[in-house]
Amino acid sequence: MVAVRTTGPLDRVAGAHDAAVLAVARRGEPVARTGLAEALQVTPQAISKILTRLIARGLIAEIGSFSSGPGKPTTLYRIVPESRRAIGLHLTRTRLHGVVADLTGQILERHSTEITPEQPVPALIASLARTARELSGHGPGELLGVGVGMPGPVDVDEGVHLGSSSRTDAWRGASIRDLLLDELRMPVLVDHDSRAALIGESWSQPGLLDNAVLVLAEEGLGAALRLDGTIVRGAHSRAGEAGHTVVNLSGEPCPCGRRGCAQAEYLAAQRDGDPQRAAEVLATVVLNLVRLLDVDRVVLGGRSVYAHHQVTMDAIREALDQGLHAGAPVHVEVLLSTRGVDLIAAGAACEVLEHEYGLPSALVGPSPR
Ligand SMILES: [Zn+2]
Structure with missing residues (x-):
């Protein structure tokens, strides 16, 4: 490689x-x-x-x-929007949603397919390659490569899925990037879904999200951070694992072995059909992140947020109003993603485009044969 x-x-x-x-x-x-x-x-x-x-x-x-x-x-x-294209794939445990975007990040075509939960890695790579090939036939311009945004933790430099806290994670340690690169023979990068989402969201609003967190609620809960204009990945490529910060010391058991992790509490509230409680868990996570990082914007995204966006936005705004009231008041804007269900796929495509723009990128191409 x-x-x-x-x-x-x-x-x-x-x-x-x-x-x-x-x-x-x-x-x-x-x-x-x-x-x-x-x-x-x-x-x-x-x-x-x-x-x-x-x-x-x-x-x-x-x-x-x-x-x-x-x-x-x-x-x-x-x-010249039509001069280049990139494919972005958003992978969850149950679904694969792909887009092809032009040089400006505009989506030219999308393609969705369901996948079996805990699909073994070879079948998973075949699904990713099939969707990428189907999308590669759409739109003009040179195709630059494929970006994949998937649930974390992900080592973006190595393109490896580090494995979730579930002991039965079939994808743990899989070199998703290199396997897909071998299959497609075109440049590939793999990133954490929430980071792809933040890059996609800031791509369409340059400069606006230089000090921001994006909180993503899909099948799990995660966050991505951009501070002083730079995406923060951390020492082990694990920055933003807000889903495993504890919000209730004697709360729900979490697959990571502890109790009361934000993700466990959030999923439990959803299972109980209680969107208000789920929104309050998210609001606590957001307030903690804002306190810790001093950002001025918070972006919410993910299917689970879209399904209950009003109650979620209200709970977060209220938590911030109350939580940031003491001392010198600071203003923090809470926004819903402008990209909807395309957010992560579009973001992964934008990460590929960033490479063409001359920005640092994790895109890796096939070795010459
Ligand atoms: Zn946990």
């Missing part, structure tokens, strides 16, 4: 510059050299070099020019 493109320190600087220009252009409106220079606080000459590079790669195109007085007319550029 080899990294798709090796980058040295200077490549990374150039990549960051390209990514910054593309992030502005990604909003869809035509851009001009002077506008970009102002937005990114660099010289128009520096922007010219970046644009030349991006035009040569087919990511940006000239779309015309206009005159606003004497002197040279202003040239307008736009991003």
